[in-house]
Each structure stands twice: as C-alpha cells, then as structure tokens.
Amino acid sequence: MPHIPRKATALLASAVTVCLLAAGAPAEPLGIGDRLFPHLGNPGYDVASYDLSFSYPGTNSEPLQSVTTINAWTTTTLDSVNLDFAHGDIESVELGGEPAAFTTAGQDLVVTPDEPLPTGSWMRITVRHTSDPRPAKDRDGGWVRTADGLAMANQADAAHLVFPGNDHPSDKAMFTIRVTAPNGYTAVANGLPTDVDRSRAATTWTYRTQHPMATELTQVSIGRSTVLRRTGPHSLPVRDVVPTKDRERLEPWLKKTPDQISWMEGKVGRYPFETYGVLMADVDTGYELETQTLSLFEKALFTEPAYPAWYVESIMVHELAHQWFGDSVSPRTWSDLWLNEGHATWYEALYAEEKADRPLAARMKAAYSASDRWRAAGGPPAAPKAPNPGQKISIFRPNVYDGAALVLYALRQEIGHPAFERLERAWVTHHQDGVAGTDDFVALASEIAGRDLSGFLQPWLYGEKTPPMPGHPEWKPAAPVKAPAAK
Structure with missing residues (x-):
C-alpha cells in the first residue's frame, strides 16, 4: 500500500504505558519490557474493559472522530498513566469524568492525575481523538484501507495506531465497539451485535464481546458489505462479511466454515467464543489475520484461480485454529x-x-531440512529475533510457522499420539480466556507425559541447531548454502 504523508500537525500520540514517574518528572515512554517490543504495554494497571466509538466520514482517506474509554484497576500507586497511542490527534482527556492533563512521549500518551492514584483503585480514562486510516510513517498495521471502506490489522504492535490502550496481549479486556457510518455502509466488529440505531443520514452499530480480548485482535469492518448468517455446531451463530457485489461468488467458500469448526472441535474441543465468521475484504495485505471471532482474509485468496482448493481451505483452518491458539x-x-x-x-x-x-510427515521432513536455515535467519522458535526496523510484522518468519510446527511434531513423536492429543485439549482448556507462555506449555506437556520434558524441549525451542527427530534418524538438515568464492 503506498505511503500517504500525514499532516505535519498530527501528534505522535503514544503507547499506553503506565508512567511510574515521580511528581514533576518529565514524561517518558515506558513498557512492560517485552523482549521484542520493549516499549509496548504498560506497567501499573490492568484494563478491565474498552469502549470504542468511531465515526466514519464516508471516505477512507480522512480521520475518524473517535472516543476511547478505558476502565482499569491500578496495580501500584501511579503518579501518571501511559497509554499506547501513536497515530492521531488528541482533543481531550478525562480521568474519572474530570479534565486531566496529558502530554506525549515517544509512542505514549501520558495522563497525569491531580493526585496519585493508589494501588487497587478503579480508574476511567476517556480520550477524545482522531483515528487516522492513512498509513503511518515507518509503521505497518492499524487501519487497512479496502476498496470500499476500512478493516483492521493490528498485529503485532499496531492497535495503538487506531486507539489508545494497553497494547500488549498479556492484558486482555472486554470490548464494546460502536461504529457510525453513512447509510449505505455496513459496520461489523468483534463479538455479537447489541444495538442498531438508524437515522436519516447514518447508522450506528454496537457490538460487544463476551470473552476478554487482546488489543491486537480487534476488528472493525466498514464497507458496502453484506452480512451472511448461518449456524455452526451447537447452534453457534456464524456470520460472514463480504463485499455485496461478490456474495454469490464467495458463497461456495463461506459455507465450508461450519464443517471446519466441527473438524477443529473434534481435535481440541468446543469452539471457545460466542460467534465466528470470516471477513473477506477487497484489499491486498499479503496475509490473513485471526482477529477474534471475525478472521480477516483477502478476497483474492478465494478468487485467484492459481490457488488450489485444498490450499485455500487449509488457510481457512489456519485462521480458525487461531481462535483457540492465540486468541482464547x-x-x-x-x-x-x-x-x-x-x-x-x-x-x-x-x-x-x-x-x-x-x-x-512429508511437510515436516521438508521443514526439518530447512530448520537450521530458518533458525539462523530468524532465531529458534521460542526466541525469535527482533523485527526489522520499521517492519513490526517481520517477526512472522518461517521459524515460528513450520519451524514451530516441527517442534510439535517432534513432541508427538516423543510422547506418542494419545498423550499429545490430551495435551492439546488440556492446553486450550486450562488457559481459556487467559494468557500463557512457553514455560507453561513445557510444564503442562511434562505433566501429561508423566515425566520432565524440559531437557527434551529445550534444544527444540531454543537451540541454534535442530535436534535429531525422534523416530526419523534419516532426516538431515540441508547443507548450508556456501557463498561463491571471490574471484
């Protein structure tokens, strides 16, 4: 997507980091110390809910007038509160319903209360701001401009290009999302609809999640769209969002979703959310995205004849599987x-x-052959290298896709199919609606297997070289490609 310069007046409003600043100290960007994104997220508070309101002007080249309300508990005494926000103008900030002082620091919006907020206190921050759909310089993600409107792609470090918040997946919260758009447009967001308010010129849609969600999984679709509804397993409401002009052409793919949900439920257990569906957007992103309850797909994936049907369906299942693994x-x-x-x-x-x-097995053998090369380029699966400058999504390298699936294959080879299948079901059950990390997975795998697997998994997850594959001593990494000799 071509870069369109922002107006010089646009504020670098920043990352919602809770500022643990001494009174009178200058504002500074903070973070929770994520190894890959050190300034992302904010210490000192836990968000309970977001209320997001967007007013779409009828063009995707102008900012949306927006209001973000954050309800949170403090986890320490705060002299100031940082929010991640980096691509919009800030009109005003209220804390507890009263005007509050604010400034920016790096990619943080820093809010200063009149008095320090004590540990365990409830706070409500309301920010009136613009949300800019034009590309941000040196940053990817946020709003995606489609042929007929907008969608969101906030992974991995980009939700704060759309709205202020605590933009780290470790702080999940409930969401209410309101979108107002001129009549003739349709707006759909995560969760289930709770209200539609129509007037002569515009319509406001309200959606609410029934499960906590990470900021990077937020989705809002605004376009000349049709919402198609069907029923999945256990009467699960399935709703798909497609360009109205393409609804008949895309229907053969859409009708596959309920059976795909049933297939996944047969592997890992009941679908974890209140609804599901696919958003087929007329856009060229270069990727698909597992936004919670409404996965984002490029329309071309389903209309380009070069893609075989089996491949398209497997990619649909990839994003569906994320609803358990990555979303729930x-x-x-x-x-x-x-x-x-x-x-x-x-x-x-x-x-x-x-x-x-x-x-x-054939795919995993090919992955094994390439694994050493992937590790050298992107790091081992559980310790990926930092993103390339200005390319946050560059952390999505082969080492965390097929390279990481290879770890799961090795684990299944080591503990056997039945134990592996029990582990997968236990993982999504034990940590449903929560957060979990690599150490949690190793601990649960060891518990299910009845023996300590840390020694086995350590080199698979963190080693520079790929360990021998259990049961396949004949599998060998490909020889490194040698640079041509200098003449």
Whole structure:
C-alpha cells in the first residue's frame, strides 16, 4: 500500500504505558519490557474493559472522530498513566469524568492525575481523538484501507495506531465497539451485535464481546458489505462479511466454515467464543489475520484461480485454529508467538493431510531440512529475533510457522499420539480466556507425559541447531548454502 504523508500537525500520540514517574518528572515512554517490543504495554494497571466509538466520514482517506474509554484497576500507586497511542490527534482527556492533563512521549500518551492514584483503585480514562486510516510513517498495521471502506490489522504492535490502550496481549479486556457510518455502509466488529440505531443520514452499530480480548485482535469492518448468517455446531451463530457485489461468488467458500469448526472441535474441543465468521475484504495485505471471532482474509485468496482448493481451505483452518491458539489462549510475551503460529500451522497441515491427502510427515521432513536455515535467519522458535526496523510484522518468519510446527511434531513423536492429543485439549482448556507462555506449555506437556520434558524441549525451542527427530534418524538438515568464492 503506498505511503500517504500525514499532516505535519498530527501528534505522535503514544503507547499506553503506565508512567511510574515521580511528581514533576518529565514524561517518558515506558513498557512492560517485552523482549521484542520493549516499549509496548504498560506497567501499573490492568484494563478491565474498552469502549470504542468511531465515526466514519464516508471516505477512507480522512480521520475518524473517535472516543476511547478505558476502565482499569491500578496495580501500584501511579503518579501518571501511559497509554499506547501513536497515530492521531488528541482533543481531550478525562480521568474519572474530570479534565486531566496529558502530554506525549515517544509512542505514549501520558495522563497525569491531580493526585496519585493508589494501588487497587478503579480508574476511567476517556480520550477524545482522531483515528487516522492513512498509513503511518515507518509503521505497518492499524487501519487497512479496502476498496470500499476500512478493516483492521493490528498485529503485532499496531492497535495503538487506531486507539489508545494497553497494547500488549498479556492484558486482555472486554470490548464494546460502536461504529457510525453513512447509510449505505455496513459496520461489523468483534463479538455479537447489541444495538442498531438508524437515522436519516447514518447508522450506528454496537457490538460487544463476551470473552476478554487482546488489543491486537480487534476488528472493525466498514464497507458496502453484506452480512451472511448461518449456524455452526451447537447452534453457534456464524456470520460472514463480504463485499455485496461478490456474495454469490464467495458463497461456495463461506459455507465450508461450519464443517471446519466441527473438524477443529473434534481435535481440541468446543469452539471457545460466542460467534465466528470470516471477513473477506477487497484489499491486498499479503496475509490473513485471526482477529477474534471475525478472521480477516483477502478476497483474492478465494478468487485467484492459481490457488488450489485444498490450499485455500487449509488457510481457512489456519485462521480458525487461531481462535483457540492465540486468541482464547493468548501469548504471555511476543516471544511466545510460536505457540500461536506453530499450532495454527499444525492444524492447517493436519487438515490438508486428512482432507486432501497431503502427508503431514512429508511437510515436516521438508521443514526439518530447512530448520537450521530458518533458525539462523530468524532465531529458534521460542526466541525469535527482533523485527526489522520499521517492519513490526517481520517477526512472522518461517521459524515460528513450520519451524514451530516441527517442534510439535517432534513432541508427538516423543510422547506418542494419545498423550499429545490430551495435551492439546488440556492446553486450550486450562488457559481459556487467559494468557500463557512457553514455560507453561513445557510444564503442562511434562505433566501429561508423566515425566520432565524440559531437557527434551529445550534444544527444540531454543537451540541454534535442530535436534535429531525422534523416530526419523534419516532426516538431515540441508547443507548450508556456501557463498561463491571471490574471484
């Protein structure tokens, strides 16, 4: 997507980090110390809920007038509160219903109360701001401009390009999302609809989640769209969002979702949320995204004849599997990304094996051959290298996809199919609606297997070289490619 310069007056409003500042000290960007994104997230408080309101002007090249209300508990005494926010103008800030002083520091919006907030106090922060859909310089993600409106792609470090918040997956919260758009547009967001308010010129839609959600999983679709509804397992409401002009063309793919949900439930247990569906957006992002309850897909994935049907269906299952792995069970840190992508890749590959006769072992053998090269380029699966400058999504490298699925294959080889399947079900049950990390997975795997697996998993997760594959001594890493000799 081409870069469109922002107006010089746009504020670098920043990362909602809870400022543990001494009174009178200058504002500074903080963070919770994530290894990959050190300034992301904020210490000192726990968000309970977000209330987001967006007013779409009828064009995706102008900012949306927006209001973000954050309800949170303090976990320490705070002289100031940092919020992650980096791509909009701030009109005003209220704390507890009263005007509050604020400034910016790096990618943080820093709010200063009249008196320090004591530990365990309830706080409500309301920020009136713009939300800018134009690309942010040197940053990717946030609003995605589609052919007929907008969608969101907030992974991994980009929700704060859309709204202020505590933008780290370890702080999940409930969401209420209101979108006002001119008549002729349709707005859909995470969760279930609770209200539609129509007037002569515009309509306001309200959606609410029934399960906590990480900021990076927020989704709002605004476009000339049709919402198609069907029923999944256990009367689960399934709703898909498609460009109205393409609804008939896309229906053959949409109708596959209920059976795919049933297939995943057969592997890991009941679907964890109140609804599901796919958002097929007329946009070129280069990726698909597991936004909670409403996965984002490029329309071209379903209309480009070069993609075989089995491949398209397996990618649909990849994003569906994320609803368990990554959405319901969110990563404790971004270094735990392998737990999201490795599992989604695992079930994508397993689906292709069972439905399209694409052997899992063949894919894993190919991954084993490439694994040393992936580790050298991107780091081991559980200790990925930092993103490239200005490219937050560059952490999504092969080492956390097939490289991480290879770890799961090795684990299944080591403990056997029955124990592995028990582990997968236990993982999504024990940590449903929560956060978990690599150490939690190793501990649970050891518990299920009845023996300490840390020694086995350590080199698979953190080693520079790929360990021998249990049961396949003949598998060998590919020889490194040698640079041509200088002449």
